[in-house]
Amino acid sequence: xxxxxxxxxxxxxxxxxxxxxxxxxxxxxxxxxxxxxxxxxxxxxxxxxxxxxxxxxxxxxxxxxxxxxxxxxxxxxxxxxxxxxxxxxxxxxxxxxxxxxxxxxxxxxxxxxxxxxxxxxxxxxxxxxxxxxxxxxxxxxxxxxxxxxxxxxxxxxxxxxxxxxxxxxxxxxxxxxxxxxxxxxxxxxxxxxxxxxxxxxxxxxxxxxxxxxxxxxxxxxxxxxxxxxxxxxxxxxxxxxxxxxxxxxxxxxxxxxxxxxxxxxxxxxxxxxxxxxxxxxx
Amino acid sequence: xxxxxxxxxxxxxxxxxxxxxxxxxxxxxxxxxxxxxxxxxxxxxxxxxxxxxxxxxxxxxxxxxxxxxxxxxxxxxxxxxxxxxxxxxxxxxxxxxxxxxxxxxxxxxxxxxxxxxxxxxxxxxxxxxxxxxxxxxxxxxxxxxxxxxxxxxxxxxxxxx
Ligand SMILES: Cc1cc2nc3c(=O)[nH]c(=O)nc-3n(C[C@H](O)[C@H](O)[C@H](O)COP(=O)(O)OP(=O)(O)OC[C@H]3O[C@@H](n4cnc5c(N)ncnc54)[C@H](O)[C@@H]3O)c2cc1C
Numbered sequence: 015x016x017x018x019x020x021x022x023x024x025x026x027x028x029x030x031x032x033x034x035x036x037x038x039x040x041x042x043x044x045x046x047x048x049x050x051x052x053x054x055x056x057x058x059x060x061x062x063x064x065x066x067x068x069x070x071x072x073x074x075x076x077x078x079x080x081x082x083x084x085x086x087x088x089x090x091x092x093x094x095x096x097x098x099x100x101x102x103x104x105x106x107x108x109x110x111x112x113x114x115x116x117x118x119x120x121x122x123x124x125x126x127x128x129x130x131x132x133x134x135x136x137x138x139x140x141x142x143x144x145x146x147x148x149x150x151x152x153x154x155x156x157x158x159x160x161x162x163x164x165x166x167x168x169x170x171x172x173x174x175x176x177x178x179x180x181x182x183x184x185x186x187x188x189x190x191x192x193x194x195x196x197x198x199x200x201x202x203x204x205x206x207x208x209x210x211x212x213x214x215x216x217x218x219x220x221x222x223x224x225x226x227x228x229x230x231x232x233x234x235x236x237x238x239x240x241x242x243x244x245x246x247x248x249x250x251x252x253x254x255x256x257x258x259x260x261x262x263x264x265x266x267x268x269x270x271x272x273x274x275x276x277x278x279x280x281x282x283x284x285x286x287x288x289x290x291x292x293x294x295x296x
Numbered sequence: 297x298x299x300x301x302x303x304x305x306x307x308x309x310x311x312x313x314x315x316x317x318x319x320x321x322x323x324x325x326x327x328x329x330x331x332x333x334x335x336x337x338x339x340x341x342x343x344x345x346x347x348x349x350x351x352x353x354x355x356x357x358x359x360x361x362x363x364x365x366x367x368x369x370x371x372x373x374x375x376x377x378x379x380x381x382x383x384x385x386x387x388x389x390x391x392x393x394x395x396x397x398x399x400x401x402x403x404x405x406x407x408x409x410x411x412x413x414x415x416x417x418x419x420x421x422x423x424x425x426x427x428x429x430x431x432x433x434x435x436x437x438x439x440x441x442x443x444x445x446x447x448x449x450x451x452x453x454x455x456x457x
Contacts, residue, residue, distance in 0.1 A: 042450060096451050137448060166448070172448065195442075195446065198367035205371065205372050207442045207443060209439075213377075214375070214376075229447045231445060
């Protein structure tokens, strides 16, 4: 049986991992902490990468890593229950087993962003794939310019990692702003689309790297709003999380244009996918 | 006098009036006054005459719809730098929502009846104001449509049949 350290060397065979902990984040979203069953480590990944998680007897799904890249003793994944596999995994308890293949895919440009302002725009579960990049930037805070984190959710009840957003917003060196699409009287925060936050956030468009993750419609409008603020296509990165199967550029399920989400993505520089970004069905 | 100078400076600095001729800004300043609303106070109520609009200088405001038997539904919030109210520029000059200050709100309040009179007399001023308010209205419309799309909605609610 392959070991955790050898996982990427044997990309088609899942490695057994044990559930260390399971946290309910929102009514339909939970976080799993996993550690290799054989105790092997350390586990390295780059912010933005994903793993294929195999729920034994049910199926396998791609899920981004949402934990701190500096914590090499575990893998953290935040999952929204939408179908058979993601719902099934939501019933796992500490001690249960999961198969893991990975890590796969391209990373957020955290090195290229050094010395620049960073604008992170995310919506819904899209904060999960960006959280490792945020951890990394905060751990190396002096190397970056202004850090702007903008988050949109459906309603106040659907705000993911709310306490963490509040903590980051309390730092003097980080600007955090959140909005929801709908709310009732007791909410005193912003209501409106996430793109509204961009014009209030104050960053230097000539020297900014933007990282965007969320539903594709949200990303499409966000890219437009960033471009209106003067950001060039080569400074905007998106994570395309379209469905995939093999994760190694083999089966073609996630192919769009000449690119495979699994092999060339999920993080793409916008100029490289702009011509095909609006093509919804493949 | 000091008050008017202050308002002129505020109008000069507001992005809505960027690049506008001084004479036009002076005309607008002639219809402007400072306004302050305590947290929780209604700036205006839906259905009333749209006889003012506001340039928010500080604080934020919620645009609400009241549905009997339910909590007020917040359609959008506006804050510093935003324009509150566009009903004043389009007939029938009616207010479309309730506007409630979420925190202490300071704004430049502009008397729309005064301004509409000046726009009728000076069509260049009228054109400049329409040109500047149309994008505000279009932005709000586009944002509302996106909110209706419910981008973050659960797939179960939108199963293709
Ligand atoms: C690179 C990558 C990273 C991802 N990271 C995460 C993550 O961190 N957390 C997370 O919760 N999900 C993530 N996803 C999405 C996740 O893989 C899917 O939700 C999962 O595969 C659904 O499988 P299922 O068997 O539970 O549901 P299915 O029965 O396959 O699908 C249920 C419903 O969800 C919709 N759906 C399925 N996959 C997607 C998708 N990729 N995008 C939008 N809608 C979809 C289907 O159309 C269907 O309506 C990621 C996807 C990719 C490609």
